[in-house]
Amino acid sequence: MKKFWKKGGSFLLPFLLVIAAYIMCQIMISGKTMSRSLQGQLIPICAYIVMALSLNLVVGISGELSLGHAGFMSVGAFTGAVVSGLMLKGWGVEDTLLRLICAIIAGGCMAGIVGVLIGIPVLRLRGDYLAIVTLAFGEIIRNILNCVYISVENGRLFFGFNNPGLPGTILLNGPQGAVKVAKIATFEVGFVLVLFTLFVILNLVHSRSGRAIMAIRDNRIAAETTGIPVTKYKMMAFVTSAALAGMAGALFGLNFSTFAASKFKFDTSINILVFVVLGGIGNMTGSIIAATALTILPEVLRAFSTYRMLVYAIVLIAVMLLTNNRQVKSFIGVVKEKVRLLFNKTPHQPKGKEAEGK
Amino acid sequence: MKLNSDVKMVPVPSHSIIPERDSGKPVVLEANHLGIQFGGLKAVDDFNLTIGRTEIAGLIGPNGAGKTTVFNLLTKVYQPTTGTVLLDGKDTAGMSVVDANRMGIARTFQNIRLFDKMTVEDNIRIGLHNQVRYGMLPGILRLPSYWQGEKKQHQRAMELLHIFNMEDLADVRAGSLPYGAQRRLEILRALATNPKLLLLDEPAAGMNPTETEELMRTIARIRDEFQIAILLIEHDMSLVMGVCEGICVLNFGRVIAKGTAEQIQNDPVVIEAYLGKQQEEA
Amino acid sequence: MIPFLTNLVNGISLGSVYAIIALGYSMVYGVAKMLNFAHGDVIMVAAYVSFTATQYWGVPPLVSVLMSMVVCTLLGITIEGLAYKPLRQAGSLAVLITAIGVSYLLQNLALLIWGANPKVFTSVVDFGGIRLFGGELVISDEIIVTIISGIAVMLLLTWFTGKTKMGRAMRAVSEDKGAAQLMGINVNFTISLTFAIGSFLAAIAGVLLCSSYNTLMPTTGSMPGIKAFTAAVFGGIGSIPGAMLGGLLLGLIEVFGGSYVSTELADALVFAVLIIILLLKPAGLLGKNVQEKV
Numbered sequence: 022m023k024k025f026w027k028k029g030g031s032f033l034l035p036f037l038l039v040i041a042a043y044i045m046c047q048i049m050i051s052g053k054t055m056s057r058s059l060q061g062q063l064i065p066i067c068a069y070i071v072m073a074l075s076l077n078l079v080v081g082i083s084g085e086l087s088l089g090h091a092g093f094m095s096v097g098a099f100t101g102a103v104v105s106g107l108m109l110k111g112w113g114v115e116d117t118l119l120r121l122i123c124a125i126i127a128g129g130c131m132a133g134i135v136g137v138l139i140g141i142p143v144l145r146l147r148g149d150y151l152a153i154v155t156l157a158f159g160e161i162i163r164n165i166l167n168c169v170y171i172s173v174e175n176g177r178l179f180f181g182f183n184n185p186g187l188p189g190t191i192l193l194n195g196p197q198g199a200v201k202v203a204k205i206a207t208f209e210v211g212f213v214l215v216l217f218t219l220f221v222i223l224n225l226v227h228s229r230s231g232r233a234i235m236a237i238r239d240n241r242i243a244a245e246t247t248g249i250p251v252t253k254y255k256m257m258a259f260v261t262s263a264a265l266a267g268m269a270g271a272l273f274g275l276n277f278s279t280f281a282a283s284k285f286k287f288d289t290s291i292n293i294l295v296f297v298v299l300g301g302i303g304n305m306t307g308s309i310i311a312a313t314a315l316t317i318l319p320e321v322l323r324a325f326s327t328y329r330m331l332v333y334a335i336v337l338i339a340v341m342l343l344t345n346n347r348q349v350k351s352f353i354g355v356v357k358e359k360v361r362l363l364f365n366k367t368p369h370q371p372k373g374k375e376a377e378g379k
Numbered sequence: 380m381k382l383n384s385d386v387k388m389v390p391v392p393s394h395s396i397i398p399e400r401d402s403g404k405p406v407v408l409e410a411n412h413l414g415i416q417f418g419g420l421k422a423v424d425d426f427n428l429t430i431g432r433t434e435i436a437g438l439i440g441p442n443g444a445g446k447t448t449v450f451n452l453l454t455k456v457y458q459p460t461t462g463t464v465l466l467d468g469k470d471t472a473g474m475s476v477v478d479a480n481r482m483g484i485a486r487t488f489q490n491i492r493l494f495d496k497m498t499v500e501d502n503i504r505i506g507l508h509n510q511v512r513y514g515m516l517p518g519i520l521r522l523p524s525y526w527q528g529e530k531k532q533h534q535r536a537m538e539l540l541h542i543f544n545m546e547d548l549a550d551v552r553a554g555s556l557p558y559g560a561q562r563r564l565e566i567l568r569a570l571a572t573n574p575k576l577l578l579l580d581e582p583a584a585g586m587n588p589t590e591t592e593e594l595m596r597t598i599a600r601i602r603d604e605f606q607i608a609i610l611l612i613e614h615d616m617s618l619v620m621g622v623c624e625g626i627c628v629l630n631f632g633r634v635i636a637k638g639t640a641e642q643i644q645n646d647p648v649v650i651e652a653y654l655g656k657q658q659e660e661a
Numbered sequence: 662m663i664p665f666l667t668n669l670v671n672g673i674s675l676g677s678v679y680a681i682i683a684l685g686y687s688m689v690y691g692v693a694k695m696l697n698f699a700h701g702d703v704i705m706v707a708a709y710v711s712f713t714a715t716q717y718w719g720v721p722p723l724v725s726v727l728m729s730m731v732v733c734t735l736l737g738i739t740i741e742g743l744a745y746k747p748l749r750q751a752g753s754l755a756v757l758i759t760a761i762g763v764s765y766l767l768q769n770l771a772l773l774i775w776g777a778n779p780k781v782f783t784s785v786v787d788f789g790g791i792r793l794f795g796g797e798l799v800i801s802d803e804i805i806v807t808i809i810s811g812i813a814v815m816l817l818l819t820w821f822t823g824k825t826k827m828g829r830a831m832r833a834v835s836e837d838k839g840a841a842q843l844m845g846i847n848v849n850f851t852i853s854l855t856f857a858i859g860s861f862l863a864a865i866a867g868v869l870l871c872s873s874y875n876t877l878m879p880t881t882g883s884m885p886g887i888k889a890f891t892a893a894v895f896g897g898i899g900s901i902p903g904a905m906l907g908g909l910l911l912g913l914i915e916v917f918g919g920s921y922v923s924t925e926l927a928d929a930l931v932f933a934v935l936i937i938i939l940l941l942k943p944a945g946l947l948g949k950n951v952q953e954k955v
Contacts, residue, residue, distance in 0.1 A: 086754065142940050149696060150939055153894045156887070157932035164929035183923060196925075221519055228518030229508065229528060236494050236505045243492035246454055248480035248509045248572050257515060287887065291698075291761055298758045331769040337762035338744055345751035 032227070035219050035306040039070075042313075043212045058320055064276045066316045067211025068094075071218045071269035073296035073308040075262040078222050080294070081303030082231065083258035084238030085144075086152040089159025090293050093263040095166055095285035096135050097128030097270025102199035103171055103178070104128075105275060106192040109203060111176040117205040124205075125214065125271040132267020135162070136260040144255045159290055166282040167196045198281030199274060206276040214272055215309075218265050222305060225261065234258045299340060382599045383435070386624045388639050393429045395637060398624050401431030405468055407576050407608040408484075413452055413462035414632075422448045423632045426462070430576065430625070435602055435609045437623030439616075439643075441652065445632040446612045447489055450578050453610075454486050455479040467575060481509055483575035487565040487582065489612075495554030499545065499564055502553050503536040506571025511535065539567045542604075543597065558585045563594075570601065577601070579611040583618050591615055595622045620644065628652070663797045668916050674804040674873065676912025677811025680905045681866040682889030683896070684818060685859030687904035690893065691835035692855045695753065698760040699740060701886015702767035703860050707733045707867030708877050709775055712782055722785035730864040737860025738853050745856075746849070764883070771879040779878045782871040803873045810865060815905050818858075822901055831855055835899060888915075891935050897948020906946055910934075 046063060049055040076090045101124035108114040108123060139158045146154055170181035174189025181187050185195060194200050225231045233254045236244040245251055274280055296315055300307030318336070322329035343349045388396040393409055406429050413426040423445045430436050438446050451457045453464055455476050464471045466482050474482070494502050513528035540546045543563045548556065553564060562582055569577055582598070583591045595618050602609055613619045619626065620640045628636040628649050636646045643649055682704060689697045707729040714725035744763050748756050790801040822828035833841040834851045842848050870885060871877050892911040896903025914934050919927035938946060 080754075086757075142936060146939060146943055149690075149898065150894065150943060150945075152696070153891065154936055154939055157891065157935050160887075161929045161932050164926055164932075168923075168925050183925065224519045224521060225515070228515070228525065229504075229511075229513060229532075230515045230518050232497070232501055232505050233508055235497060239494040239496055240492045242456070242476075243488070243494065244505070245476040246456075246480055246486055247506050247568060248477055249505065250477050287883075295758055295761065298754050302752075302754065327773060330765060331773065334762050334765035334769055338759055338766065341751075341755050341759040341762065342744070342747050345748055345755050 032223060035223070035309060036216065038306060038309060039212070039215055039219065046208070058323070059317065062316060062320060063208045064206050064211050065273060066313055067208065067215050068269045068273035068276075069293065069296065069312040069316050070215050070309050071272070072266055072293045073300065073312040074215075074218050074222055074305055075265035075269065076293050077297045077300070077303065077305060077308045078225075078258055078262045078265075080297050082222075082226055082238065083234050083255060083262075085255070085259070086149070086294075087155040087259075087262075088152050088287070088290050088294065089139075089155035089157070089162070090262075090266055091285040091287070091289035092139075092155075092159035092162035093132040093136060093266035094270035094273065094289070095162060095282055097125075097132045097267030098274030098280065098285070099166055099169070099193060099199055099270075099282075100131040100267070101125060101128040101271025101274050102202045102280075103192050105203055105205065106190070106199075106201060107173050107176075107178060110190045110192075111173045111178070117203070118207075118210070120203070121205045121207070121210055121272075121275060124275055125210070125268045128271030128274075129264040129268035132270065133260050133264035135267075136263025137256070139263075140256050140259045144252060144259060156287065156290070159285075159287060163282045163285060166193075166198075169193050170195050196281065198279065198284075199277075200279045202275060202278055202280065204276060204278050206272050211272055214268060218268075219305065221261065221265065230254065230257060295337065299337075381620075382595065382622050383624050383640065386639075388625060391429050391431075393427060395427065395429035396625055396639075397429060397431030398434050401433055404432040406430060407432050407434075407467060408453070408610075409465040409468075410449075410453065411463050411465070413449070413459050413464060415448065415452055415457055416460045421632055423452060423629075426452075426629075426632075426634060428627055428634075428637075430608045430610060433602055433606055433608060434624050435598065435611070435622055437619040437626040438610060438612045438629060439614075439619055439626060440629035440635075444629040446629055447580060448632075449629065450486060450580055450612065453479075453578065454484055480572055480574075483573070484578065485569035485572045485574035485576075486578035487562070487569055487580055489580040489584070491558075491561050491565055493553040493561055493565060493568070495552070497553055498550050499540070499553055499556070500533070500536050500549040502564060502568050503539055503571050504532045506568040507532050507535055508572075510571065510573050535571070539571055542567065542570075542601065559590050562586070566601075570605065575607055577607055577609045579609065579613075581612055581614065583613055583615045588617075591618055594618070598622055663794060664920070666798050668920050669913075670798075670800055670804055672913035672916035673811075673909065674807045674912070675916055676909035677807050678866050678870050678873075678908075679885070679889050679892045679911050680811055680908025681814050681862050681869070682885060683892040683904040683908040684814065684901060685862045685866075686890050687893040687896075687898055687901065688831070688855050689859045691899035692831060692852050693741075693745065693756075695745065695756045696760065696890065697745075697859075698757070698886070698890075699763035699767060700859065700863060701882035701884075701889070702764050702771075703733050703736060703863040703882070704867035704870065704885060705771060705877075705879060705882030706736060706767060707864035708782060708871040708881060709771055709780075710864075711785065711868050712780055712871075712877055713775075715783065715785075716780075722783075722787075726785055726864075726868050729868060730861055733860040733864035733867075734857045737856040737863075740860075741853055741856040746852075768879045768883070775879070777879065779876045782875050782877045784872040784875070785868055786872060801873075803869070807869045807873065810869060814862060814865065818901055827851075827854065888931065891931065894945055895935050895938055897942075897945030900945070900947045900949075903945055903947035 050060065072090060072094060076087065079085055079087045104127040105120045105124040108120045114120055143151055143154050168183045170185055170187050171193040172179045172187035172189045172191045179187045179189065191200060233249045236249055237251050237254055241251060296312040297308055300311030319329050319333060322332055325332060387399040389399045389402050390396050391406065397406060408430040410426055410428045414424045415422050426449060438449060440446055452459050455471060455474050466484055471479055494505060511528050511531045513524040517524045537546055540549060556564060566582065583594055586594060598609060599622055623640060626638065626640055626643045627634055628643060630652045635652055636643055636649045686697065686700050710729035710732045711725040714720040714728050715722055740763055744759050745756060748759060784803055786802045786806045788802045790799060792799050822832060830846045830851050833846055834848055838848055888911060892907035893904045895911060896907030911931055915927050915931050918930035922930060
């Protein structure tokens with residue numbers, strides 16, 4: 022029974038955290054104690070949490086450094102904008118929730134397809150080479166989206182590449198990006214999307230497929246000789262991550278009235294990677310906290326106006342230096358042990374000792 | 380201690396010998412004129428070996444003789460420049476490491492390659508990857524096949540851990556196990572893939588004499604229980620001479636002698652190339 | 662014919678700048694095994710220093726170039742000492758994030774000091790350039806200086822890494838840090854020196870780049886930085902001739918792609934070529950493919 026709670030606890034913790042945060046937000050909103058700017062950040066925070074979680078699947082669980090995650094986000098955002106626009110202008114669907122959900126699903130599917138196309142070449146490479154190619158793909162996606170024109174007329178879509186002269190209502194307008202986006206994203210849907218993402222990732226990790234993915238990360242050669250097809254499982258992690266990022270993108274995009282591809286630059290990919298690394302590689306709860314804290318931080322620092330990004334940079338460097346400092350690390354270890362003693366009353370046995378006592 | 384003294388070896392058409400009890404059955408592995416070249420260096424040249432269905436065979440030779448390279452050729456980590464490997468009668472040309480494992484060849488490594496960050500049980504569950512299967516979607520959606528698969532994997536993992544009495548270590552991180560236990564776990568992980576031929580690369584390295592003797596008995600027991608063939612590389616002569624039925628001696632990438640433990644021990648070429656050197660050192 | 666030649670000259674010029682930046686990237690990657698994302702921002706700092714010296718303090722252009730070289734070299738050593746050295750034992754991702762932090766720090770410091778408005782950077786060279794084919798092909802003075810500097814840097818670095826003791830130490834460290842240390846090489850000093858050289862090169866590149874394009878912003882360095890990083894990977898990261906080749910090719914592809922395919926897609930084209938090259942040669946054009954030993 023105790024073992025069940027130990028195992029189930031680490032599984033349930035992120036869910037409980039997200040639900041508690043959601044309830045708190047709702048209480049604050051209804052009690053009118055949440056600032057306007059923070060309220061405006063709620064949907065982006067949900068989107069960034071999903072981005073961080075999905076990137077953590079690639080970086081933490083699959084062990085590949087991806088620097089182009091914003092590319093998948095932009096694919097999802099643009100697909101979502103087109104689908105929502107098509108449903109409203111083309112088919113006359115007024116229901117915003119239905120449009121939002123369809124947009125998110127379509128965004129996820131499209132990003133998943135792009136993920137497969139990119140994954141085929143990318144996953145043949147290793148280490149830093151893989152990282153640079155994901156970066157390259159992120160930039161290519163942005164460049165291409167800058168040239169795409171889509172319009173809707175009489176329920177039909179018209180496409181143009183580098184060709185602005187399209188009939189009907191323009192949905193995508195090249196470098197200007199998605200124009201005429203309906204602002205239909207809601208915090209509730211964002212919250213559900215976060216839960217969905219957690220559900221998918223955590224269940225995947227704790228299954229046969231997830232173990233295969235982690236086996237490849239830990240020791241590729243051993244995994245192969247144990248009969249695990251490397252490309253298949255790397256692809257599984259990569260495409261799942263891309264699809265989830267696409268869904269986050271659709272949610273993110275539909276929170277604006279217009280947005281351009283320049284919103285999903287290399288910097289965005291890097292910011293999401295920062296969430297993952299600061300939250301702890303492979304640690305989903307950490308990703309959620311880091312994504313939330315680091316999205317709010319610049320808002321909180323607004324009082325410092327011009328200094329806020331400078332402070333952000335310094336915080337980033339300081340955190341990395343401190344968390345990797347041996348003295349600080351051992352200090353954290355001591356604090357953890359004290360906290361454990363406070364709750365458990367029994368001293369924690371290091372696992373290595375247990376094994377030797379066999 | 381000797382576990383192999385009453386075994387009678389008989390010749391097979393490929394100029395090798397296998398235990399008499401296996402002579403009626405098809406051989407598990409046949410390597411013919413196997414060779415690989417790295418640049419100008421012939422790491423392994425004209426390597427021939429036949430292993431009987433339930434044989435425990437040894438591959439010995441001085442450091443740098445090419446033993447591990449032979450393992451890498453058999454498991455398809457390297458593709459041979461010349462020659463063929465027949466596994467269970469099927470040619471493995473062009474196969475990948477994964478294919479070779481699925482066809483029934485499993486191995487351990489000289490420098491242990493466990494999944495360090497995962498638990499002992501999870502290491503074995505990964506070995507069971509192709510034995511107890513369910514798809515990605517049932518895994519995410521927790522469909523009945525997930526629960527059945529997980530239960531089966533758990534049972535199977537515990538059965539395997541029982542071989543080395545390691546059940547109580549199931550939840551320990553593999554990386555934090557002592558060295559000997561890591562070697563044992565690696566053998567179990569290889570066994571989990573349900574092989575017909577198990578390759579052990581220096582299984583007794585870093586073990587004390589008592590542990591080595593226990594390992595020797597376990598190797599024989601694994602063979603008896605699972606009815607599989609085992610090929611091992613080992614420097615510990617007491618283990619090789621005690622448990623191996625057919626022994627193949629490699630030097631400078633070439634086979635210099637083949638035979639039973641007694642034949643090898645008395646072979647002047649082997650003594651000169653290998654045992655002689657050891658005696659000088661001792 | 663003339664447009665082709667113009668493109669060729671422009672491509673080689675841009676390529677030379679990329680090559681110089683890529684050399685810094687590649688050398689640092691070689692010895693420290695890290696992707697120094699702040700490298701591009703050193704370029705920007707170099708340009709601002711030169712700009713400030715000439716515009717506000719009335720320093721002659723050439724002296725201002727020397728000043729930015731000194732400032733950047735010191736900056737490189739400082740960044741390495743303060744931010745990267747404590748992380749020598751840490752994971753590569755921690756170093757990467759720190760480098761990103763340094764990049765943000767430099768950009769935002771520049772934003773505070775010089776403001777967000779683009780500055781007009783006046784070229785540091787001014788001798789009129791040359792006209793060929795009866796004045797139809799104009800090669801500006803900036804382009805001539807850029808190409809000459811590019812060639813000079815390449816020759817000097819090849820000599821330095823190949824013939825000098827320090828250069829050999831650098832190659833030894835990039836091959837095997839532990840072994841180099843055992844052979845009596847001061848690894849920390851070598852890494853600092855590599856950052857110093859890399860930043861020195863970035864200073865040259867920054868001044869040359871801004872002389873050709875004339876605008877200067879706090880984010881000026883980031884895109885050339887990424888491109889140069891691409892160039893370094895292109896040629897085989899860690900390889901000095903590879904970085905030169907990669908830089909030149911990248912410049913040529915960008916200029917020709919922009920003029921014959923589409924300006925919007927020039928960058929996409931550059932990255933697409935990179936991907937194709939890496940698929941054919943997974944370690945870059947001149948990189949060595951290292952296989953894991955079993």
